[in-house]
Amino acid sequence: MIFADAFAWLLDPVNWSGGKSIPVRVGIHLLYCLGAVLGASLIAVPLGLYVGHTGRGGVVLVGGSNALRALPTLGLVTFLYLIAGGGTVGVLIGLIVLAVPPILAGAYAGIQDVDRGVVDAARGMGMTGSQRLWRVEVPNALPLLVGGLRNATLQVVATASVAAYVGIETLGRPLLDGLRVLDYGQFVGGAILIAVLAVVLDVVLAGVGRLVVPAGLRLSAAPAGRTRSRRTQRGRREEPVPVESGGSTA
Amino acid sequence: MIEFRDVTKRFDDGTTAVNGLDLVVEAGTITVFVGPSGCGKTTSLRMVNRMIDPTSGTVLVDGEDVLGVDPPTLRRGIGYVIQQAGLFPHRTVLDNVATVPLLTGWTRRKARQRAAELLELVGLPAELGHRYPVQLSGGQQQRVGVARALAADPPVLLMDEPFSAVDPVVREGLQDELLRLQAELDKTIVFVTHDIDEAVRIGDKVAVMRTGGFLAQYAPPAELLTRPADDFVAGFVGKDRGYRSLSFVDSSGVEVAEVATVAEGSASESSPDWRLVVDADKRPQGWVAPDGSVVPGGSLYEVGASIRGALDAALSSPSGLGVVVDAGGHLAGVVTARQVLDVIESRRG
Structure with missing residues (x-):
């Protein structure tokens, strides 16, 4: 059975020590993912915030980011390897190109989706452009922004395997080796590792999201938040909100 | 005081939103801009705090051309309330109200203290301060919006259809509340609405605007109802303006007669006359009909209110x-x- 082979490969002590062991490969894989998401964020977050805030260049941004999506990562990595002569930079650039569109979309849509009335009120109360961006738009964009980061991370984790083509010891290695020698246990074992890594990172980022997204937004996102009695930020039940009685509460 | 001098606003697409507006909003009064959509009422309001700049003409606040003040500074000195309040969803009610004081450099502690005072002023319980906007009803959100606009104690308040998204009963409560606040605070308020009843109810003066950005009439509500400037204003003010204008007629001269009463809960024997049921405190509770059945009463008229209440x-x-x-x-x-009616007739003579 393929899965029995896969688990045998995963549990084989030989694969857990040395320079090409599972922990080393997981580490390298993670390092490339981290670098790619970080690099992509440095480009995409400021750009998305700027375009979302000013409303300028939205069409170009969406078009450009869709064009990036169309680039095949494997081809790009191979191409960059050939012209740059080294693996690391080419792989990183390839993964960054992959990660930019979802992060850009998250940042841009996050800002764009902030209620127009809220932005209007911020302006009307005398916030400057940057105060409005940092104090109102960015906090309200965080759910979509974090969503974009999660998307990008998932894609990068899955795709960082291609680095193995240019000789880097990521979790793509067991996939390539397994295929080459028809060792399906190793092949599926590698795939399982990648999947587990993706899920773990996604859970971690979901947790980060819970920490950074303001409580007032989590309340409105929760399905129960639409009803009359609502949870407070501390999660305990509060008294139901008193219903308006024609304004005679004074 | 707010002054519009020959103010025109043309948008890039060629539409003229405001056309040669000349108008003075007296200090310490509520002036309502009212009219159908596309009449330029909101555009006029937004030119006061430079959310929109005029194509030509001058807007003055307390004698100063607003174009000479940089927008953030100008806006921090002018309260701003919009439809559906526009509260910041990520901030607590208290921090929402503290927004402008914090922008103008107050300490957080002092700003929150001020915010708590304002919640009380607009009739909200203090514990609401720690909730988030999404946890409030529409009417409560709107009160927070008003509190937020008042936080830095600006002399001028701009209100853009602030009560149009809440149901009629709540709206009436909010209008009463605004009038009560105004009696206390004496602000210069510009209030935009498409609802003529609201305009007549809360305005010291009402500016009726017409599609295309023209000012059709600028007058106190009573004058608007009794002497509309033209057919457009008459039509906009509505069919029962004769009756509604009674809101602005005082009731002196209306004689109050005595009435037979029965105590609440006492056995009701038949009588040829209608008798009023009162409780131990002499509060009216309904009527006993000649046949002995008890029926609910009509509206109550409070002594000193307008003659419309007496007639109703x-x-x-x-x-x-x-x-x-x-x-x-x-x-x-x-x-x-x-x-x-006799009193009303005799007033005419």
Whole structure:
């Protein structure tokens, strides 16, 4: 059975020590993912915030980011390897190109989706452009922004395997080796590792999201938040909100 | 004081939103801009705090051309309330209200203290301060919006259809609340609405605007109802303006008559006359009909209110006798529609 082979490969002590062991490969894989998401964020977050805030260049941004999506990562990595002569930079650039569109979309849509009335009120109360961006738009964009980061991370984790083509010891290695020698246990074992890594990172980022997204937004996102009695930020039940009685509460 | 001098606003697409507006909003009054959509009422309002700049003409706030002040500074000195409040969803109610004080450099502690005072001022319980906007009803959100606009104690308040997204009962409560606040705070308020009833109810003066950005009439509400400048204003003000104008007629001269009463809960023997049921405190509770059945009463007329209330009390009463109460809700007597109409007639002569 393929899965029995896969688990045998995963549990084989030989694969857990040395320079090409599972922990080393997981580490390298993670390092490339981290670098790619970080690099992509440095480009995409400021750009998305700027375009979302000013409303300028939205069409170009969406078009450009869709064009990036169309680039095949494997081809790009191979191409960059050939012209740059080294693996690391080419792989990183390839993964960054992959990660930019979802992060850009998250940042841009996050800002764009902030209620127009809220932005209007911020302006009307005398916030400057940057105060409005940092104090109102960015906090309200965080759910979509974090969503974009999660998307990008998932894609990068899955795709960082291609680095193995240019000789880097990521979790793509067991996939390539397994295929080459028809060792399906190793092949599926590698795939399982990648999947587990993706899920773990996604859970971690979901947790980060819970920490950074303001409580007032989590309340409105929760399905129960639409009803009359609502949870407070501390999660305990509060008294139901008193219903308006024609304004005679004074 | 806010002054519009020959103000015109043309948008890039060629539409003229405001056309040669000349208008003075007196200090310490509520001026309502009212009109159908596309009449330029909101555009006019937004030119006061430079959310929009005029194509030509001058807007002055307390004698100073607003174009000479940089927008953030100008806006921090002018309260701003919009439809559906526009509260910041990520901030607590208290921090929402503290927004402008914090922008102008107050310490957080002082700003929050001020915010708590304002919540009380607009009639919200203090514990609401720690909730988030999404946890409030529409009417409560709107009150927070008003508190937020008042936080830095600006002399001028701009209100852009602030109550149009709440249901009629809540809206009426909010209007009363605004009038109460205004009596206390004496702000210069510009209020935009498409609802002529709201305009007439809360405005010291009402500017009726017409599609294309023209000012059709600028007058106190009573004058608008009794002497509309043209057919457009007459049509916009509505069919029953004769009746509604009675809101602005005082009721001096209306004689209050006595009425037979029965105590609440006492056995009701038949009698040829309608008798008023009162409780131990002399508060009206309904009527006993000649056949002995108990029926609910009509609207109550409080002594000193406009003559419209007196007429409505008489018209809505099952006995034809309008019940008059004093400020404490205790029975003062009754009036008939004929009496009230006679007073109205004699006023004309």
